[in-house]
Amino acid sequence: MTVHRTVAPSAATLVIGSGTTLAGAVASVLPIEAATGEVLLLPSSLRRDDPVASAVRDVLRRRRVASHLILPANPLAAFTRLGRSRPDTPWTTVAVDPPDAPVYTIRLPGRLFGHTPLWTVTDVDSVSDAGPFVLDLLARYVHPLSRLRNLATRGRADAAVAVNLAVSISLSVVGKQFGDFAIVGVTPDPVAAELFALALADENLPANRTVTGPWEDRIVQRATELELGVRIPQDISLVVLGSPHSSIRETIDRIARRIGISREHSDRTE
Numbered sequence: 001m002t003v004h005r006t007v008a009p010s011a012a013t014l015v016i017g018s019g020t021t022l023a024g025a026v027a028s029v030l031p032i033e034a035a036t037g038e039v040l041l042l043p044s045s046l047r048r049d050d051p052v053a054s055a056v057r058d059v060l061r062r063r064r065v066a067s068h069l070i071l072p073a074n075p076l077a078a079f080t081r082l083g084r085s086r087p088d089t090p091w092t093t094v095a096v097d098p099p100d101a102p103v104y105t106i107r108l109p110g111r112l113f114g115h116t117p118l119w120t121v122t123d124v125d126s127v128s129d130a131g132p133f134v135l136d137l138l139a140r141y142v143h144p145l146s147r148l149r150n151l152a153t154r155g156r157a158d159a160a161v162a163v164n165l166a167v168s169i170s171l172s173v174v175g176k177q178f179g180d181f182a183i184v185g186v187t188p189d190p191v192a193a194e195l196f197a198l199a200l201a202d203e204n205l206p207a208n209r210t211v212t213g214p215w216e217d218r219i220v221q222r223a224t225e226l227e228l229g230v231r232i233p234q235d236i237s238l239v240v241l242g243s244p245h246s247s248i249r250e251t252i253d254r255i256a257r258r259i260g261i262s263r264e265h266s267d268r269t270e
Helices: 022-029 051-062 075-080 144-153 156-165 190-204 218-225 246-259
Strands: 012-019 038-043 066-069 091-096 104-109 118-123 171-178 181-187 236-241 263-266
Touching: 012 022, 012 190, 012 246, 022 051, 022 171, 022 181, 038 051, 051 066, 051 118, 051 171, 091 156, 104 144, 118 190, 144 156, 156 218, 171 190, 181 190, 181 246, 190 218, 190 246, 236 246
Parallel strands: 012 236, 038 066, 038 118, 118 171, 236 263
Antiparallel strands: 012 181, 091 104, 171 181
């Protein structure tokens, strides 16, 4: 059994880029220094044709960085392989050690624990109805038996979010297409990424509908209790790249207000 724990940063930078397409927005915002060698991508849509993942892989390919899309094990297939001595997916048993609950163990794909950076990629349009976004994504990779046991003994938020104590995510890429433009945010902080995804998802709702703010979301609240990332809006530094046109600026301003942060402009280019 292996014990893993993340170290939460005291502050985080959320960098936002834009373009006419998701591919263009990803290319504008993805930091050159973020990847060397290879990267493992975990798509929130759990699909191989995830739009944001495809855009990220295209950018990495042009930069000669290998990437591999990792999907959760098929539950039915996992159960049918229980009797085999050599399962197709090597699993690693890890301890989850919440500060306010007893230690327990779960099983996750061993591939998540190498030295290869793990990135989450979220296409908000693909998952805005039901998720997962960022903080509850890793729970989908837990072995089906561990996941069932976890859900049976803990609340949904606790069971999902606590998995982030066992796996270190290097970067989160979150994007959404808005008609004739796209917005993509990149941050190493999983809580900031979840907040950004929730705020983007609210763009799909009617203007007259009252919704719970991103900070009041139970998944976010549990993540702050576990100190997985930023804990208050003032911990987030928001940087907007380039000089986006008025529609994009207005959209970003709405998103920033939902999260409770102010934005700073940056003219960084590649």
